[in-house]
Amino acid sequence: EKQIPIVYTGMDRRPDGFDQGAWNWKSYRSGEASDIKGSLGNEIVEEIKPEPQDIYFVKDKPSAFHGTHLLDYLIYLGADTVITTGTTTSGCVRASAVDATQYNYRSIVPEECVWDRSMISHKVNLLDIQMKYGDVKKTDQVIxxxxSLPDRPCGPNTPTGVANTDQEVPK
Structure with missing residues (x-):
């Protein structure tokens, strides 16, 4: 198919929340430990679990860019667009979409593929992303x-699943 790289992020918090730092001061949601590794709220659902060729890394802050290797991967892959999905619209999705724009990537947020605890917060943040940082699109538009993309990897370094062992090592 199109061989579009998919990157997943997750949060594997300590039970006491210490590794969350200052974000923990305002990010208290309830008595549930949804960000702790192995908790139900922190697991990727079976229908969209990462495939072997996908990239997964742990992040410590709302943006998928902050303190991770995401930018390195995007540069290496020759990507020009970041499509952000997940939760929450007002937190991680917004932070990642804004950072994608700050790094000069086209930022797209499929409206039906993001969620927030509050419908008001969800709608206001989608509007703000659309007006200032990226394109909020319907899922069928993203499909x-x-x-419309060519039937080739997104960039010269996109993994194809087979290592090229015949390539000469530069001297």
């Missing part, structure tokens, strides 16, 4: 965008 059409994927279909």
């Amino acid at each position: 059409e965008y994927f279909k």
